[in-house]
Amino acid sequence: xxxxxxxxxxxxxxxxxxxxxxxxxxxxxxxxxxxxxxxxxxxxxxxxxxxxxxxxxxxxxxxxxxxxxxxxxxxxxxxxxxxxxxxxxxxxxxxxxxxxxxxxxxxxxxxxxxxxxxxxxxxxxxxxxxxxxxxxxxxxxxxxxxxxxxxxxxxxxxxxxxxxxxxxxxxxxxxxxxxxxxxxxxxxxxxxxxxxx
Amino acid sequence: xxxxxxxxxxxxxxxxxxxxxxxxxxxxxxxxxxxxxxxxxxxxxxxxxxxxxxxxxxxxxxxxxxxxxxxxxxxxxxxxxxxxxxxxxxxxxxxxxxxxxxxxxxxxxxxxxxxxxxxxxxxxxxxxxxxxxxxxxxxxxxxxxxxxxxxxxxxxxxxxxxxxxxxxxxxxxxxxxxxxxxxxxxxxxxxxxxxxxxxxxxxxxxxxxxxxxxxxxxxxxxxxxxxxxxxxxxxxxxxxxxxxxxxxxxx
Numbered sequence: 048x049x050x051x052x053x054x055x056x057x058x059x060x061x062x063x064x065x066x067x068x069x070x071x072x073x074x075x076x077x078x079x080x081x082x083x084x085x086x087x088x089x090x091x092x093x094x095x096x097x098x099x100x101x102x103x104x105x106x107x108x109x110x111x112x113x114x115x116x117x118x119x120x121x122x123x124x125x126x127x128x129x130x131x132x133x134x135x136x137x138x139x140x141x142x143x144x145x146x147x148x149x150x151x152x153x154x155x156x157x158x159x160x161x162x163x164x165x166x167x168x169x170x171x172x173x174x175x176x177x178x179x180x181x182x183x184x185x186x187x188x189x190x191x192x193x194x195x196x197x198x199x200x201x202x203x204x205x206x207x208x209x210x211x212x213x214x215x216x217x218x219x220x221x222x223x224x225x226x227x228x229x230x231x232x233x234x235x236x237x238x239x240x241x242x243x244x
Numbered sequence: 245x246x247x248x249x250x251x252x253x254x255x256x257x258x259x260x261x262x263x264x265x266x267x268x269x270x271x272x273x274x275x276x277x278x279x280x281x282x283x284x285x286x287x288x289x290x291x292x293x294x295x296x297x298x299x300x301x302x303x304x305x306x307x308x309x310x311x312x313x314x315x316x317x318x319x320x321x322x323x324x325x326x327x328x329x330x331x332x333x334x335x336x337x338x339x340x341x342x343x344x345x346x347x348x349x350x351x352x353x354x355x356x357x358x359x360x361x362x363x364x365x366x367x368x369x370x371x372x373x374x375x376x377x378x379x380x381x382x383x384x385x386x387x388x389x390x391x392x393x394x395x396x397x398x399x400x401x402x403x404x405x406x407x408x409x410x411x412x413x414x415x416x417x418x419x420x421x422x423x424x425x426x427x428x429x430x431x432x433x434x435x436x437x438x439x440x441x442x443x444x445x446x447x448x449x450x451x452x453x454x455x456x457x458x459x460x461x462x463x464x465x466x467x468x469x470x471x472x473x474x475x476x477x478x479x480x481x482x483x484x485x486x487x488x489x490x491x492x493x494x495x
Contacts (some may be wrong), residue, residue, distance in 0.1 A: 064261055159340050159476040160255050193293050193322050193336060200329035218326075230290045232323025239327065 053079070105176065107152030107169045109134050117141075117149060124148040126183035130173065130202065132156055132190060140188065148186075151176070156189060156198040165201070173202075177209045184212040191218050191236065245307045247273060250318060251300040252359055254343040256292045258284055266292055266313055267343050268300045271356045275346040278302050278313040291315060293322035294339040295363050321363040330488075331366045333481045334376055338362060340475035345383060345466045352386050355379070373485065374434045374446045377454035380462065381435055389413070389465040391457075393435060396420045407431050408457055429457045448489040455482045 053075060061071035078086040102108070103115035110116055117123060127148025131137050132155060140146045154169045176182060185206055189195035199215055206213045219237030220229065229237070251268040254275060259265050264283035269275045283292040291298060297319040304311025325331035342359060346352060358379040365372050384390055391413045395402045398420030406418040407428035421428055432450040435457070459482055463474045473479075 159336060159480070160257060162476075164476070191323075191326060192289065193295065193326070193332065196326040196332055197336060200332065204329075230320065231317055232290050232293075232296075232320030235320060235323050236326070 102152075105172070106150050107134075107154060107172070108137055108150060122147075125181050127186070128173070128176065128182055128184075129186040129188050131188050132195070136188065146186075148184075151185075153189075153198070156192075156194040157201055158194045168198075170202070170205075174205060174209070177206060177211050182211055184214060187213065187215040189215075245305070245309075245311070246301065246303040248299065248301040249273065251276075251298055251315075252339075252342075252356070252363065253292060253294055253296045253298060253315075254339045255294060256280065256283055264292060265310075268298070268302075268313060268315075269342060269346070269356055269359065270300065271353050272351055273302075274348065274350045274352055274356075275343060276302060276349055278304070278311045280313045280315070290320070290323070291317045293320075295321040295325070295335040295366075297321060297360065297363065319364065321366065324367050328367065328369065330370055330484060331372070333477070333484050334372060335363065335366055336477040337475070337481040338376060338379065340477040341380065341383070341462065344470075344472065344475050345387065345462065352383075355383050355386050358382050370448075370451075370488070371446070373451040374454070377432070377434060377451065377458055380455075380458035384458065384461055384465070387466055389461055391415075391435070391461065393431070405431055405436060410460055413461060429453075429460060431457065448485060448492045451485050452482075452489045455485055 056078075057068070057071045057075045060066055060074050061068050063071075066074070078089065099111040100109050101111075101113055103110055103113055103118055105114045105118045108115040108117060112119070124147055127146075128151050129140065129146050129148060130151045130153060131140065132153055134152055137150050137152060140150075151173045152169060153173075155163050155167065157163055157165065157168070177185065187199045187202060189199050203213050217240055219233065219240055220226065226234065249270040249272060251270040254267040254269050257265045259279065262282050262285050264280045265277055266280040266283060267275055267277050280288075280292055282288045292315075296317060298315040299318055300313055300315045302311050302313055322335065325335050338359060342355065346355065362372060362375050362379050365375065381391055391408060393405065393408070393415040395415065396405060396417035396419075397409060397412060397414035398416055401417045401420065404417040404419060405415040407416040407421050407425060408414065408431045409416055410427075410429050415431060416428055418425070430453040432446070432453040434446050434450050434454055459474060459478065462478075467474055
């Protein structure tokens with residue numbers, strides 16, 4: 048189209064989540080039309096992030112410092128750990144400002160189909176953190192899927208003998224959700240996890 | 245080409261960002277794969293969970309193509325067992341076993357019917373382990389590797405059957421086993437026809453023996469021929485029941 052450099056740029060952009068060949072072409076064109084204001088700052092940011100950002104050795108979060116900003120924050124509740132599947136879930140909870148403890152990123156869920164076993168997940172560091180004795184409660188915030196629930200049961204069986212309280216995020220009616228548009232599974236889960244009001 | 249029928253979701257493999265390759269078992273079409281568009285999306289992920297009963301519609305230009313699924317939920321079997329570790333382990337074990345063992349697009353109505361009833365009753369808990377073991381025995385039989393539990397291979401007796409030969413799959417009575425008993429697989433009563441004299445509930449030891457028995461023949465005759473091990477979910481269920489047996493009050 049315009050030389051191998053442009054083809055390579057479009058090819059790399061097209062591999063990103065949310066991008067396809069068409070949107071990659073549009074993004075590449077916008078970058079190429081404004082190299083000084085868009086492309087070079089982006090290239091520098093990418094290079095800097097690739098150089099500096101690493102997984103936190105304690106929790107698995109991505110940060111430019113190790114331990115990460117959250118683990119190093121003395122105002123966080125160190126007795127409370129929220130276990131999430133990926134860094135995207137951690138970011139979602141941080142955006143909502145609903146958890147003031149620390150996190151642990153598992154890096155996936157147990158999946159017989161995908162061949163993901165306990166050794167493929169960031170489990171042993173979590174058990175080590177709990178064994179240190181400072182943790183009072185572990186909140187399991189994994190997806191309400193067969194694989195997520197299997198992982199939560201598996202983790203619960205290993206965490207409870209360590210003398211820690213294990214809880215899980217609730218399931219049910221979302222904010223602004225009307226009952227008549229909910230799927231049967233969510234309705235069943237919502238009714239099962241009802242509580243006094 | 246297209247068909248529509250009630251089906252059980254056996255597996256969902258992510259494909260791209262939002263789609264998945266789903267395996268759905270129906271009575272007339274067996275285990276059938278197809279592309280499920282949007283199966284990983286927020287709105288459709290609850291439907292495309294293993295174990296769910298769905299009204300599935302498959303469309304393909306040619307019958308030999310992968311084709312595409314669309315579906316509506318009939319019974320959310322997965323959502324009903326998410327809180328119960330044993331029921332969830334049973335659900336994942338039967339779905340993984342059916343998905344791996346059944347030849348694609350080959351109807352097995354008896355296996356489908358048994359799986360349908362089993363999934364509907366999974367929330368009842370441990371008691372359904374007996375039904376699961378009988379379903380696995382039916383699966384073996386449908387695939388041509390049925391156990392012969394009618395009479396003793398050594399004496400011909402039809403009563404007192406207590407073991408199964410790990411080679412032939414034939415029942416052996418306690419008398420016929422003699423000194424070979426420790427080389428045979430224990431036969432739990434739950435796999436024998438019900439009798440008026442047997443009314444005691446099945447125990448974790450029965451379930452452990454049953455899973456060991458069907459697991460041996462599934463591993464050797466079904467998965468062994470495919471050069472595959474037993475599905476990890478099936479092994480996990482066996483381990484869970486072994487733990488139950490150790491912690492049972494009369495263990």
